[in-house]
Amino acid sequence: MVIEGNKEIFEKEVLNGEGKVLVDFNATWCGPCKMLKPVLDQVAKDGKKIVAIDVDDDRDLAIEYGINSIPCLILFENGKEVKRSVGLVPINEIESLFED
């Protein structure tokens, strides 16, 4: 399951988390974000860790990571940003974010 995140969860699961964590910056009013959700659910079901952040609820995080277009996916590894993908993308591109 995709973890519905907030600032505290982000700190615990992403910044202080081990290994790879994908963060999905989204908003309730964003159509393509809605379309991406079932794709992310499937990737999470396959065993990848994904945290969703609503940019309206957690504006500070969105500003800190310079999110100016959503959906925006950022892959963190051991708390550090390593890859970023913006826009509606198919599943194989999301899966390839997790590859080294």
Added chain:
Amino acid sequence: MYDIIIIGAGIAGLTSAIYASRANKKVLILEKQNYGGRIISAPHVKNYPGFLDISGVDLATNLYVQATSLGAELVFEDAVSIQNGINKKVITDKHEYECRAIIIATGLERRSLNIPGEKELVGKGISYCASCDGNFYKDKVVAVVGGGKSAIEDAEYLSNLASKVYLISRKDLEDKVEKDNIEVITNYSVDKINSSDTIESIDITNSSDTKNIKIDGLFISIGFDSSNEEFDSIIEVDDKGYIIADNTHTNLDGIFAAGDCCKKDLRQLVTAASDGAIAATEAIKYIEKNR
């Protein structure tokens, strides 16, 4: 074992799923990209009965919610081949699934320019969907390639966001363009993309000269082709690759086709939805008869 596997989650496929699920059939939808199909690139849909003005994304999301809340499962996998028989098989890039009936609703595949750098720069300055990605180019310079109605629509949509839009076509445009910040260039083709990490400029050529145009984004809108190569070894298609279907029945019993992937005169949302309803109904009849 599924009753019906639907290949493609566009309007035709999702409508099939709604009809089949309402008849209590166990339905699996396979989709290689995102649900909704081609309509998601339309900012405004004004010809779908019952909706005065709805975005393609919202229409697709409504259909997705409707189909899945009725029990249809949607899995994001690429169907690479099918096998016929009393029980049929769909093989994807990840798994194999068995079912009693198959509905092919693969729609159309967008054409690409097929020039170096095009694939690599998708998402880094190249896009096929103005309404999806236009917002990234606020106050920037973009080019649209294509001369048809959808290219013109894309250029007009982008002209409200970008500071300048070049509309580049190999032929004359199909329609007039009336926007101050759109510069129309006809009888030129795009033959080179110059980039470092993102797109920087394009080279366009006609019979006598080559120009270099600096841009921040390139939108490709040059039409669509059928995409049934995975199935055409067993399913009958016409010379352009469209599936030949009679009342959605293909040449194989229990395999149906719906929507834009079929040979037909009118490719519209309503005709796709109509095919979807018919294909589901015919598939259900086939399953009941061959129980």
